[in-house]
Amino acid sequence: MTSNIFGTSGIRMVFQNYSETDLMFTPQMALDVGLALGTYLKGEGIVVIGKDIRTSALPIEYSLISGILSTGCNVKTLGIVTTPTLAMSLRYLDGNAGVMITASHNTPEYIGLKFWNPSGIGYSHEQEEEISRLYDEKKFLDIKWDQIGKITSVNDINDKHISDITNRILFDGSKLNVIVDPGNGAGCEIVPRLLSEYNVNIITINAQMDGKFPGRNSEPSEKNLIQISKFLKISTQEDIGIALDGDADRVIFLDETGEIVDPIRLLALLAKNYIQNNGSNISANDMKVSTPVNSSSLVEDVLQPLGCEIIRTEVGDIQVAQALNEKGGFLGGETSGTYIWPSFHLGPDSIVTIGLVLQMMAKTGKRLIELLKEIPKYPYYRQQFQLKKDIPFNDEINQKIITEMKESFDSIGKELQSVNKMDGCRFDYDNGWILIRRSGTSPYLRISGESSIDINQSIEMNKIAEEKMKKLNLI
The missing domain is CATH 3.40.120.10 (Alpha-D-Glucose-1,6-Bisphosphate, subunit A, domain 3)
Known part of the structure; x- marks a missing residue:
C-alpha cells in the first residue's frame, strides 16, 4: 500500500508543521522526499531547487535540501524564482534534476513540490511512482559523513532567463502600453524587468511579493482578475493586460477592453x-x-x-x-x-x-x-459537479458513460463521429464535441462542450450528459 503523495501535478497539499498522516505536507515529509530523490539519482549529480513566495516554502526547502545532501547529491539553490526559470535553468547549471517548491495557483495554505528533468520537462508518472516507492519503503542511500553533498547559491538566474529571451525574441516595445498583474507571486520581479529590456511602458498592480496573496487569489481566473479588467475598461492608453499565477507557469492575457483572451x-x-x-x-x-x-x-x-x-x-x-x-x-x-x-x-x-x-x-x-x-471563437460551456464517491474512473465506469451517451446521440438524431478515451470520454459530433472527465486533483466531474455554431447546442448536450451522469449515480 503506497502513500500516494503525488497528484496529477507533483505533490500538492496543505502545509502543516507536524502531522501523523500524509494528508498534510510537513517538513518531515519533505526531508524523506529529498532522501528518496537523492536515492533515485543514486547519490550523484546536481539537484537545482527553486521556490515561490509562499510562507511555507522556506521550511520545506530546508528539509528537502537536508534530505538530498544526505544522499551525496549536490544542490544549487535559486531562491525565489518562477517555475519557468527553474525549468530553463537546468541546462545552464548542468542539473540532473530540478525541484520547484510551489503550489502553483492554489490558495496560500497549500505547498508542494514539482520535479523536473534536465530538458525542462516535468517528471513522468513513472518517475513519480519510483520516487513514491522509495519514499514509502524508506530504504534510502546510506552514506558516510565525508560523502555528504555540497550546496551552492545561484543569484543571477533571472538574468540568464531574460538574456535567453531578449537574445532570440527581438523587437522595440517603446510604443506598447502594458499593465501587468503578477498576483503578488514569483513573477513580480522578472516580468517587469523583461518588459523594461524591451522599453515597454509598464503599469503594475499586485506586484509586491507576498506569500499570503493579499491582492487577489493566485489563480488568474475571471473572478480573480476583476481589478485589472476594470482598469483596462476605463483606460484609453493600455494595449494589453497580463496576469500570472503564483509561480508564473500560467499566463492570461486581457485585451484593451478588459476581456480575457481565450x-x-x-x-x-x-x-x-x-x-x-x-x-x-x-x-x-x-x-x-x-x-x-x-x-x-x-x-x-x-x-x-x-x-x-x-x-x-x-x-x-x-x-x-x-x-x-x-x-x-x-x-x-x-x-x-x-x-x-x-x-x-x-x-x-x-x-x-x-x-x-x-x-x-x-x-x-x-x-x-x-x-x-x-481566429474563430467557438461557443464553449462547462459545468462542474461534486462526485458522490471520490473514486478514479476506470475502464468499467468509462464504458458505462460511453454506452449512455451513445444512446443519447441516437435518441436526439445527432451523428456521433468519434469517441476519444485518452483522458475521460470525449464525444465528437457534427459542429461540436462534449467531454466528460473526472478532475485529476479534486473529487469533481467536469462536463465541457463546444459548438462551432451555437452556444445553445453546447448547453443542450451538457444537460443531456448531466442527466446521464445522475442516472449512473456519479453525481
Missing part, C-alpha cells in the same frame, strides 16, 4: 504567426502543435490548412510536453494558460510567451483584439 485562441494565433514567419525553416517533424483533449477544435480548423499536425494529449502540461518530446512540434498549450516552446525548453514558460505576444503586436502595429479577428 488561451486556446491565443495558442492558435501564436502558432499561425510562427508558421507564417518560419514556415520554410520548420522541419516536417516539427510542424506540429500539441494540446489536450479538452482544447477547442478551432486549433485544427486554423492550423491544419497550414499543414500543421495537431497532437491531442491527456490534460496536463507534462503530457503536452511529453508529446512534443516524443513526436516533435514547435508549440504546446493548454486551456489553463500554459504554453510550451521546445526551442527554449520543455517546461511551460509564461515569460517566453509574453515576449512573443508583445513581439507580434510590436511588429504588426496591431493590438491583440485586432490580431485575434482571424
Whole structure:
C-alpha cells in the first residue's frame, strides 16, 4: 500500500508543521522526499531547487535540501524564482534534476513540490511512482559523513532567463502600453524587468511579493482578475493586460477592453504567426502543435490548412510536453494558460510567451483584439459537479458513460463521429464535441462542450450528459 503523495501535478497539499498522516505536507515529509530523490539519482549529480513566495516554502526547502545532501547529491539553490526559470535553468547549471517548491495557483495554505528533468520537462508518472516507492519503503542511500553533498547559491538566474529571451525574441516595445498583474507571486520581479529590456511602458498592480496573496487569489481566473479588467475598461492608453499565477507557469492575457483572451485562441494565433514567419525553416517533424483533449477544435480548423499536425494529449502540461518530446512540434498549450516552446525548453514558460505576444503586436502595429479577428471563437460551456464517491474512473465506469451517451446521440438524431478515451470520454459530433472527465486533483466531474455554431447546442448536450451522469449515480 503506497502513500500516494503525488497528484496529477507533483505533490500538492496543505502545509502543516507536524502531522501523523500524509494528508498534510510537513517538513518531515519533505526531508524523506529529498532522501528518496537523492536515492533515485543514486547519490550523484546536481539537484537545482527553486521556490515561490509562499510562507511555507522556506521550511520545506530546508528539509528537502537536508534530505538530498544526505544522499551525496549536490544542490544549487535559486531562491525565489518562477517555475519557468527553474525549468530553463537546468541546462545552464548542468542539473540532473530540478525541484520547484510551489503550489502553483492554489490558495496560500497549500505547498508542494514539482520535479523536473534536465530538458525542462516535468517528471513522468513513472518517475513519480519510483520516487513514491522509495519514499514509502524508506530504504534510502546510506552514506558516510565525508560523502555528504555540497550546496551552492545561484543569484543571477533571472538574468540568464531574460538574456535567453531578449537574445532570440527581438523587437522595440517603446510604443506598447502594458499593465501587468503578477498576483503578488514569483513573477513580480522578472516580468517587469523583461518588459523594461524591451522599453515597454509598464503599469503594475499586485506586484509586491507576498506569500499570503493579499491582492487577489493566485489563480488568474475571471473572478480573480476583476481589478485589472476594470482598469483596462476605463483606460484609453493600455494595449494589453497580463496576469500570472503564483509561480508564473500560467499566463492570461486581457485585451484593451478588459476581456480575457481565450488561451486556446491565443495558442492558435501564436502558432499561425510562427508558421507564417518560419514556415520554410520548420522541419516536417516539427510542424506540429500539441494540446489536450479538452482544447477547442478551432486549433485544427486554423492550423491544419497550414499543414500543421495537431497532437491531442491527456490534460496536463507534462503530457503536452511529453508529446512534443516524443513526436516533435514547435508549440504546446493548454486551456489553463500554459504554453510550451521546445526551442527554449520543455517546461511551460509564461515569460517566453509574453515576449512573443508583445513581439507580434510590436511588429504588426496591431493590438491583440485586432490580431485575434482571424481566429474563430467557438461557443464553449462547462459545468462542474461534486462526485458522490471520490473514486478514479476506470475502464468499467468509462464504458458505462460511453454506452449512455451513445444512446443519447441516437435518441436526439445527432451523428456521433468519434469517441476519444485518452483522458475521460470525449464525444465528437457534427459542429461540436462534449467531454466528460473526472478532475485529476479534486473529487469533481467536469462536463465541457463546444459548438462551432451555437452556444445553445453546447448547453443542450451538457444537460443531456448531466442527466446521464445522475442516472449512473456519479453525481
